[in-house]
Amino acid sequence: MDLALLEPLYAGDASVASVHLDTSRVTHDADKQNELRWRAARRSLSEQGAEEADLAVLDDVVGGAPDLPGPQGEALFVSAGRLLGAFSLVEPPAADSARVLPVPDPLGVAIDRDHQLPHVVVAVDREGADVEAYPAAEHEPALRRTFNGSTLHITRVRAGAEAKASFHRRTVNLWTENTGQAADDVRAAMARVEAAVVLVAGDPKAVGLLREHLAARQPDGEVFYVEGGRTDSSARAALRASVDAAMHEVMTNRHRDVLARLEGELAGGRALQGIPAVKEALSEGRVETLLLAADRSEDPVLFASRRDPRALGTERAALGEDSTAFSAPAATLLLRSAVLGGASFTEILPPTRCTDGVAAVLRY
Known part of the structure; x- marks a missing residue:
């Protein structure tokens, strides 16, 4: 990963208070648990000699993303009464930490960013698609497009043979038009965040048509087909779980490639x-x-x-x-x-x- 985002942390010469906290919201008492975590971290920082001005700055900003459910974390860096950096972590830290050192301790941020890639999530069906573009390590999409094409004659009807054939042709044409629009939205979303990965789920017929549209102008990033969809909350939950699993696999494979290169470079x-x-x-x-x-x-x-x-x-x-x-x-x-x-x-x-x-x- 590019380390440039950490440069502002090294702007001064004073000691830095570095805090990494699990701010997950997966239980009914998450607010209370997060408050207790911060109290423990604050006490530790004070015992290490943190300035009260630095602790006051942290009091004002600590707390993660309160409107975002699920696992998450945050990393905060303060020095000389000034907030040097605040980072949301996609994955909670393995353990909370609070350190006062001559320099910042942003390894947790580097590792979290190293696990993330800019990506696009697509849930497609015969009526349209939901397309969301996520920058690396962001919980919220930078771009979200929902497209619903015409639903007239979107499914077959009971009629005579000639009528059935006509309606079937209209249905296929509408599916094709709708997924063609979805493919355009996917390309726009990829460009917005420079996506490395596209994850596609939904109705098998619509997914197949979208695959054909994307193949006509192959995206620069990798395309993966995962489970889930856009029809209801359970389908969307399945999509989120599938996306997380697929992104973890992509991350692991990319690390293996780098580590394989390291092995070869060590030998050479x-x-x-x-x-x-x-x-x-x-x-x-x-x-x-x-x-x-x-x-x-x-x-x-x-x-x-x-x-x-x-x-x-x-x-x-x-x-x-x-x-x-x-x-x-x-x-x-x-x-x-x-x-x-x-x-x-x-x-x-x-x-x-x-x-x-x-x-x-x-x-x-």
């Missing part, structure tokens, strides 16, 4: 693994893609500079007489160097294992 000397080697490559600006495992429970401390965000050392002395030197957990500093060095990011998914849970594909 165009990639590195382990904190010592990767920190040196980041310092030299040679990293194209930084890869980190999500579990950072055994991270060592590294030293970094305010003057040069790419400079990293395992010892304070490695930075010489730099009066701006500071220490922080390795992952936060590796990610900082990657963000400010223009590198991209990919999570190291199990069962792939790298030394220290760290690897890098090199530019040169």
Whole structure:
């Protein structure tokens, strides 16, 4: 994933309070549960020395998306009484976290965005289609189009042979026209969010016609056919579940491709693994893609500079007489160097294992 969205988090030199919370709304008492989570996180931040001005800013913005049901999370970053960034998370964090560090700790955001792709969801039947375009990691569509074509003679009628044939031709023509309009809506939706994936569900006949229309001008993204539809709440619920499962499969396959490339690049000397080697490559600006495992429970401390965000050392002395030197957990500093060095990011998914849970594909 592109790490550019994290750049504003590194605007200042003061300590940063980083908060990742599960703000899911799947139970009747979700508001109360979310309030308790924030109280615990606030208490932890205070014990770590967070400024009251920073806590007050968080009080005003914490809470997730109250109008959105289902699993979700949020990540908030505050420094010197200013909100640096607020991110909705499609997937709740594995565990709530609240940290005060010299730099932000946005690994949870990077991992969440790394799991998402811009996509279009299509529910089609013989009367029309619902088309929704989702930017990466957004709960709400950036574009929604609902099309209902003519329903006159949309199904066969009881009549004589000649009449039945005539009505049948009209029915097929209407189905074709309706799905043709749906195909145009799909292309417009894909362009709006630069979709990588299109997920199509609905009436089998209409899906088949839509497939033919899309094949005439093949979309740039991958097209998947999933279960569900637009007829009622149960069909829409089935569609949402199918979309989530399909997107997870797409994400997993894409990660496997990246990790397979990593394996080949390691063998060819165009990639590195382990904190010592990767920190040196980041310092030299040679990293194209930084890869980190999500579990950072055994991270060592590294030293970094305010003057040069790419400079990293395992010892304070490695930075010489730099009066701006500071220490922080390795992952936060590796990610900082990657963000400010223009590198991209990919999570190291199990069962792939790298030394220290760290690897890098090199530019040169």
